[in-house]
Amino acid sequence: MSDPKLGTLAVHAGEGETLAVPSITTPVYLATTYRFPDAAEAAAYLDDPEGRWLYARLENPTVVAAERKVAALEGAEAAACFASGMAAITATLLSVLRAGDALLLSDALYGETTRLARDVLARFGVEVRTAPLGSIAAAAESAPPRVKALLFETPTNPTLRVVDDQVGSPTYAADLAGALLDLVALGATGTVHAVNEGRVTWCGFARAIVAGLGTDVEVVPITTAEAARPAPRPAFSVLDADRLAALLGRRLPDWHDALARYLAAGR
Ligand SMILES: Cc1ncc(COP(=O)(O)O)c(C=O)c1O
Secondary structure (H helix, E strand, O other), rough: OOOHHHHHHHHHOOOOHHHHOOOOOOOOOOOOOOOOOOOHHHHHHHHHOOOOOOOOOOOHHHHHHHHHHHHHHHHHOOOOOOOHHHHHHHHHHHHHHOOOOOOEEEOOOOOHHHHHHHHHHHHHHEEEEEEEEHHHHHHHOOOOOOOOOOOOOOOOOOOOEEEOOOOEEEHHHHHHHHHHHHHHHHHOOOOOOOOOEEOEEEEHHHHHHHHHHOOOOEEEEEEEHHHOOOOOOOOOOOOOOOOHHHHOOOOOOEHHHHHHHHHHHOO
16 A cells, blocks of 8 residues: 555544543544444434434534533523524524514614614515513514514623613612611611612613623613513602701711722622
8 A cells, every 4th residue: 555645644643542532521522524333324324313423513522412411401402502692593593484474572682683683684574573671571472473583682781771760869788787777876766768878860870880890881771661660660769868867967978989889899
């Protein structure tokens, strides 16, 4: 036999018992193609690929093991792994939708997912409908049969939608506890409101938290009606702490200061 060429050596030299070392967990398989023991097995693959291995794009042992783990963890029938989030979302939607179907989307979604639906799926005859995240369950229930898929994220990335027409006094439990102890020491009776100073909408408060954490999450203001929460909240819940100030001779610090101390305590 003539001497093997460089390409043959690169692929086959040094292989042997290293092909099947019994590792404790599934190793990372980088090979693209797998070996059949004989031609009959290769032919059997065509009828029943389950448990047989041909080509990494179709089934890679490392990925299959990861998918089985995810399915076991989720208590699901099966799982599918993808190389990226958009690949997973695209494959999922393409597998359940066809021309003439409709897709129901939450109005707060990762931007590229919205773009996929509006700019790409719409070109293939899929009608894209949206509903506010807060009422997505009701929208799905009343959707006509042609709505074949519902897509929403919770929590949404990168958008936080927070009501901006309710004002309150965010109050730090540590400051409140200190005030309560002082009131007890004084023997105070009757109704006393104890809150940190200042007022802010819940959206403004969320923005301050996001800024304090140094993250770049977008906080989008919405109205109470848009939030569609079953439990009503007062539009104005700022409390008058004058009685507390008269009793203690001091007011609780401003909520900005309280939030900064709270965030620092968590670090
Ligand atoms: C909610 C959500 N969906 C989809 C994606 C897209 O994932 P990928 O960048 O892996 O395609 C992202 C990425 O940040 C995401 O946050």
